[in-house]
Amino acid sequence: MLFIMVLGLLVLCAVVAMIVAAFRRRSGSDDIPDSAVKLDPVDVNQPPPKPSNRFLMWLDDHMNPIAVKELRQAVRARFITGMLMLLLGVQVLVIMVFVMYDDDVTEQGGGRVFFTLSSVLSVISLLTLPAYAGARLTWERMGQSVDLMHITSLRPRTIVLGKFFSVGVVALMMFSTCLPFISFSYLLRGIDLPTIFLCMAWSFVLTLGMISVGVFLGAIRGGVFLKAVLGIGLMVSIIPVAMSASGFLIQEIIGIADFSWGVAGTAIALLAAATGLFLSLAAAAISPPVMNRALPVRAYITIAAAVTGAIMYAWARESGHCSFMVAWAFFMTLVLCLAMMVSVCERDSLPMRIRQGIPRMLLPRAAAFVFFSGSGGGMLWCLLMAGGVLMALLASMWSVIRPPYMYYSDDIAMAYVLSMGHVFAAAVLGGTFVRMVSAGRFRSSSWVAGLIILALQCVIPLVIYGVDIDDWGPLKVISPISLFEDSSFSKEYRLFVLGYAGFAFVVGAFQGIWQLLRFKPPAPPAKAPQDVEAVHA
Amino acid sequence: MRIEVHNLTRCFGDLRAVDNLSFSFGSGDIFGFVGPNGAGKTTTMRIMATLDDPTEGDVTIDSISAVQQPEKARQLIGFVPDTLPIHSDMTAHEYLDFYARAYGLRGGRRIDVVFEIEQFCNLMGLRNKLMKALSKGMRQRLSVARALVNDPPVLVMDEPAAGLDPHARIELRELVRQLAARGKAVLISSHILSELSEMCTGAVIIEQGRLLRAGLMNELDGESSLLIIRAEQSQTALHKRLLETPGVLQAQVVDGTVQARVEETLDTGKLLSGLIAAGFTITEFRRRKTHLEDIFMSVTKGKVQ
Numbered sequence: 022m023l024f025i026m027v028l029g030l031l032v033l034c035a036v037v038a039m040i041v042a043a044f045r046r047r048s049g050s051d052d053i054p055d056s057a058v059k060l061d062p063v064d065v066n067q068p069p070p071k072p073s074n075r076f077l078m079w080l081d082d083h084m085n086p087i088a089v090k091e092l093r094q095a096v097r098a099r100f101i102t103g104m105l106m107l108l109l110g111v112q113v114l115v116i117m118v119f120v121m122y123d124d125d126v127t128e129q130g131g132g133r134v135f136f137t138l139s140s141v142l143s144v145i146s147l148l149t150l151p152a153y154a155g156a157r158l159t160w161e162r163m164g165q166s167v168d169l170m171h172i173t174s175l176r177p178r179t180i181v182l183g184k185f186f187s188v189g190v191v192a193l194m195m196f197s198t199c200l201p202f203i204s205f206s207y208l209l210r211g212i213d214l215p216t217i218f219l220c221m222a223w224s225f226v227l228t229l230g231m232i233s234v235g236v237f238l239g240a241i242r243g244g245v246f247l248k249a250v251l252g253i254g255l256m257v258s259i260i261p262v263a264m265s266a267s268g269f270l271i272q273e274i275i276g277i278a279d280f281s282w283g284v285a286g287t288a289i290a291l292l293a294a295a296t297g298l299f300l301s302l303a304a305a306a307i308s309p310p311v312m313n314r315a316l317p318v319r320a321y322i323t324i325a326a327a328v329t330g331a332i333m334y335a336w337a338r339e340s341g342h343c344s345f346m347v348a349w350a351f352f353m354t355l356v357l358c359l360a361m362m363v364s365v366c367e368r369d370s371l372p373m374r375i376r377q378g379i380p381r382m383l384l385p386r387a388a389a390f391v392f393f394s395g396s397g398g399g400m401l402w403c404l405l406m407a408g409g410v411l412m413a414l415l416a417s418m419w420s421v422i423r424p425p426y427m428y429y430s431d432d433i434a435m436a437y438v439l440s441m442g443h444v445f446a447a448a449v450l451g452g453t454f455v456r457m458v459s460a461g462r463f464r465s466s467s468w469v470a471g472l473i474i475l476a477l478q479c480v481i482p483l484v485i486y487g488v489d490i491d492d493w494g495p496l497k498v499i500s501p502i503s504l505f506e507d508s509s510f511s512k513e514y515r516l517f518v519l520g521y522a523g524f525a526f527v528v529g530a531f532q533g534i535w536q537l538l539r540f541k542p543p544a545p546p547a548k549a550p551q552d553v554e555a556v557h558a
Numbered sequence: 559m560r561i562e563v564h565n566l567t568r569c570f571g572d573l574r575a576v577d578n579l580s581f582s583f584g585s586g587d588i589f590g591f592v593g594p595n596g597a598g599k600t601t602t603m604r605i606m607a608t609l610d611d612p613t614e615g616d617v618t619i620d621s622i623s624a625v626q627q628p629e630k631a632r633q634l635i636g637f638v639p640d641t642l643p644i645h646s647d648m649t650a651h652e653y654l655d656f657y658a659r660a661y662g663l664r665g666g667r668r669i670d671v672v673f674e675i676e677q678f679c680n681l682m683g684l685r686n687k688l689m690k691a692l693s694k695g696m697r698q699r700l701s702v703a704r705a706l707v708n709d710p711p712v713l714v715m716d717e718p719a720a721g722l723d724p725h726a727r728i729e730l731r732e733l734v735r736q737l738a739a740r741g742k743a744v745l746i747s748s749h750i751l752s753e754l755s756e757m758c759t760g761a762v763i764i765e766q767g768r769l770l771r772a773g774l775m776n777e778l779d780g781e782s783s784l785l786i787i788r789a790e791q792s793q794t795a796l797h798k799r800l801l802e803t804p805g806v807l808q809a810q811v812v813d814g815t816v817q818a819r820v821e822e823t824l825d826t827g828k829l830l831s832g833l834i835a836a837g838f839t840i841t842e843f844r845r846r847k848t849h850l851e852d853i854f855m856s857v858t859k860g861k862v863q
Contacts, residue, residue, distance in 0.1 A: 068670075068673060069669050069672075069673050071666050071669055078665055082664040082665055082668075086656055086659035086660045089656065089659060090645075090648070090652070090656040093647075093648065093652055094645065094647040094648055095647075097647040097648075097688075098647050161643065164641075164643030164644070165639045165641070165643050166643040166645070168609055168639070169637070169639070169643065169657075169704070170660060171608075171609060172607050172608060172609060172632050172635070172637055173632070173657060173660035173661050173708075174629075174632075174660060174661055174662045175660045309609060309610075310610075310611075311608075311609075311610060311611040311628075372611040373611055373612065373613075373625055374611045374625055374626075374628065375611075377625075377626060462571065
């Protein structure tokens with residue numbers, strides 16, 4: 022274990038050194054005098070050769086331009102070359118150490134070697150590839166590259182998918198580089214080839230998921246420091262969960278006779294949904310403000326929620342217990358809470374170009390309201406989705422558990438409603454407060470006010486009465502923490518949260534109705550001025 | 559091809575960055591876009607390039623609206639930012655090839671287009687150089703080449719000469735002239751007014767988001783022109799005499815000459831003979847070509863810059 026930790030530390034140091042070197046090299050490339058650039062001797066009239074293979078030409082034409090660009094750059098990037106060399110070196114070193122110093126390695130030692138090698142690969146790929154993807158996109162966001170891409174035929178989703186695909190190819194290259202070494206563990210016995218390949222496939226899928234996080238971080242607006250802090254925060258919170266899920270899955274895979282497709286399928290479905298979510302968020306973040314950024318995200322979440330919900334429901338029916346549905350509802354709750362915080366930060370009025378996409382007919386326009394940028398539509402969409410998730414959860418429990426065990430589903434449903442109520446109220450009231458105080462100027466920071474309200478609700482009883490929830494008395498009702506401790510959800514607690522959320526609902530409804538009334542397509546363009554030249558005088 | 563900016567307004571909160579701006583220019587024109595920092599030049603150019611949305615108003619390119627049909631408008635406009643974003647691991651050729659792909663050019667046509675642009679922008683010797691190894695002037699030529707990939711009839715250039723050395727400026731100026739000669743409509747913003755004067759056929763002058771004056775250079779000069787007069791005698795006497803002459807709007811002594819702004823209708827022959835008859839020995843008497851600096855100083859009353 023100590024060996025792995027030391028190795029990990031060394032690898033981390035090497036990676037940080039490479040990143041710093043790459044950034045230094047980039048920042049010092051300005052002000053080259055003309056005389057310092059030697060021109061290549063070329064025949065300016067010599068037309069370039071054209072590829073003769075029509076299939077390759079067709080393939081070349083239909084590849085994502087961003088992926089082509091990124092892969093060309095990756096081929097030259099010293100960071101990638103360094104990473105691969107480092108990875109190869111570490112793999113060779115690990116095998117050498119095992120062969121030289123582990124006396125039992127030839128007797129069922131394959132499992133240990135495999136575990137060490139795959140851990141090294143996973144840690145390196147989970148840390149470096151998302152950082153690489155994020156750093157590249159951040160760098161382009163800091164210049165005007167993304168703006169220049171927006172005035173071409175490229176769509177934001179093409180940009181994001183191209184970035185994701187290209188780093189995915191780099192990941193594939195890293196995994197294929199290590200596969201021969203990892204397969205070597207099979208010769209040492211103690212592990213079979215299907216297990217090796219399944220574990221590697223899972224690690225690869227997990228890496229792709231983390232790359233989507235890196236692409237998302239690169240796409241959002243903000244400085245390098247903010248992104249680094251966010252990235253570290255996300256890594257610290259996601260990687261342990263992902264690694265423990267991996268450990269659990271690997272145990273499932275190694276005991277292949279008892280392999281549960283339900284567990285593996287749930288994990289893969291949620292991972293795929295999360296990857297898609299981060300990519301759709303990245304596409305929204307990279308879109309210019311004149312586009313309807315909410316559409317890809319809300320459409321994706323709605324479709325993904327429906328698809329994953331249907332899969333979970335089928336597994337719940339198949340297995341006879343609702344844990345899959347509960348996992349899905351928990352995941353959706355998390356997503357919708359974040360969506361609420363984001364929705365209250367959105368603008369109240371839409372730019373002209375977005376308004377042009379608003380349907381003219383009343384009913385389609387009302388339906389489209391929830392898929393357009395804007396705080397009112399966003400909050401309404403969150404509420405509709407939360408209601409849908411609750412209904413699906415209850416419906417699955419009714420059909421799977423059936424009475425007399427229904428009290429279980431009641432508790433989960435109530436916990437869901439109360440937690441969403443807390444977040445909704447804090448988000449709406451925080452957003453309204455910020456809009457009123459700053460006259461809409463700090464609207465985009467409304468989520469901070471929402472979080473502060475939630476934090477105050479948690480902290481006030483703690484500060485006044487201490488950590489023991491039983492001592493909190495009447496203040497127990499205001500704290501979301503009580504939700505986890507008081508599983509009976511006392512009548513007072515329910516009344517407070519429902520009243521609190523109800524008040525926020527009325528406040529939010531006023532803003533939503535105001536926005537809905539203004540949600541109209543622009544009037545047809547007025548006739549152009551007849552003599553624009555007149556202004557010249 | 560005619561580019562018309564109609565009553566363009568862009569507000570950021572309470573700030574009106576662009577305020578009811580209207581002007582137009584056409585194929586073969588090189589229009590200088592002039593104004594102090596924060597006047598709204600970049601905002602206007604970003605709206606023209608469909609990167610931003612106006613609060614009110616529109617930009618049309620032969621009746622295609624940049625607001626209502628941004629996808630179509632994008633095909634007609636090439637945008638050159640003030641600095642070329644560096645992709646350190648890419649060659650100049652790969653950079654152009656990427657944008658050709660991004661504009662949807664395929665197969666042999668893409669290869670041909672990139673080759674022609676490299677020839678036109680004098681980039682053949684640089685095509686295999688990494689972008690980080692190019693000088694600023696070369697990068698700016700590459701930036702112009704990128705904007706030409708989809709062969710747009712309109713080019714919007716935001717401070718392309720900023721930070722360039724004199725040699726690179728001359729190269730860029732020639733490139734812009736050649737583009738105009740090929741029928742492109744060029745809108746170019748710059749703080750270097752003398753540079754713009756050399757190549758522009760017209761100008762748009764704005765301040766605090768509002769239009770001060772726009773049109774072709776001869777129109778901008780309005781109803782006056784500038785005479786440079788040098789006499790062997792005291793310039794002060796000549797200055798005094800000119801100020802007393804009907805039709806002379808303004809006169810000042812500059813570098814041993816008297817510069818007089820006179821009404822366009824003034825008969826300069828009569829003015830010259832009048833000065834000679836008054837005893838002045840005139841050694842220089844010429845009408846100066848309109849300089850953008852003069853127009854700018856005149857319309858801004860010299861308050862800015």
